[in-house]
Amino acid sequence: MQQAIAILDSGVGGLTVAKEVMRQLPREKVIYFGDTARTPYGPRTPEEVRLFTEQIVDYLIQFNPKMIVIACNTATAAALDYIASKISIPVIGVIRPGARAAISATKTGHIGVIGTAGTIQSGAYPAALKELSPYIHVVSEACPTLVPLVERGVFDTQETAEVVRDALKEIKQNNIDCLILGCTHYPFLKKAIQLEMGPKVKLISSADETAREISTVLYQKGQLARGEETPIHQFFCSGDAEMFQSIACEWLGEHINLTPVVWQNPVL
Incomplete structure (x- = not known):
């Protein structure tokens, strides 16, 4: 078998x-x-x-x-x-593979990470990124409102756009060129996240x-x-x-x- x-x-x-x-x-x-x-x-x-x-x-x-x-x-x-x-x-x-993908993709060394409260509080992504390259600048943001959207199957509605906009308003203020989707639920919302972050920010999924x-x-x-x-x-x-x-x-x-x-x- x-x-x-x-x-x-x-x-x-x-x-x-x-x-x-x-x-x-x-x-x-x-x-x-x-x-x-x-x-x-x-x-x-x-x-x-x-x-x-x-x-x-x-x-x-x-x-x-x-x-x-x-x-x-x-x-x-x-x-x-x-x-x-x-x-x-x-x-x-999925954290080390995601960190490797971000290191490979960034041009400026300024990387953002969004994830659940547990992932962000653990500091696992900054640690994995810094282990690969000590010159990386990392900003992180917990986005606890996104997983419940995905679990309800709400991927592409006005509610999605509004929740994503509110969740990303802080991290958008940073001059990053890569954003790690530090939760495997987030690629379901990739369209809304990309729209909010703009075309100059590359989204990194660890998948x-x-x-x-x-x-x-x-x-x-x-x-x-x-x-x-x-x-x-x-x-x-x-x-x-x-x-x-x-x-x-x-x-x-x-x-x-x-x-x-x-x-x-x-x-x-």
Whole structure:
């Protein structure tokens, strides 16, 4: 049986990573878990996020995946090292790939980061960027109003434009040439964000670079999928299955095999 790449997120945001993995690595089977019952993770404590991430990983391990991808910036900041120390298969996050993409794209060295409160408070992006280049100037802004929009499927309305405008008003005052979308939910709002930031600011999503890192790690371990079989992907969510299915089908452009999961004694 083909071993899968297991991807987890607080909700639908990690579908941006899943889509890129499915595009770049079409032979790979993807198992995706969206913890929609407990989203958003951003306002939660690092301890809660670590607990939730560990619960999801424990659930996904039953499927014998060859890799875990934490496709959530908040969970990457809070739990990546912890999860990597607990299991024997590779664990990849989205922060370092996003930082690499921004370093590659910036011309001026002035980079902005938007994310959840948890991601911004962790300082994970400035740390990753400075590790790659000490000359980078970083400004960060928490945008807690954006994830709920995405989880409701509100991508391209007047409400979207107004919420995005209000969320970005501070970071727009800075002279940046790159803006890292430091939450995997944010690419769903890329059109509105780009319109607000203007054409001179390049938006950086970690999805492309994360998929490339997954490919590199699997190649190095000799675990890239082979053969001509079309993989059958599996999707799980812990909350509103109808909303998740609607957003996932629209984003991925295909029907998905979705299984609802009900947590026993969840922390909500």
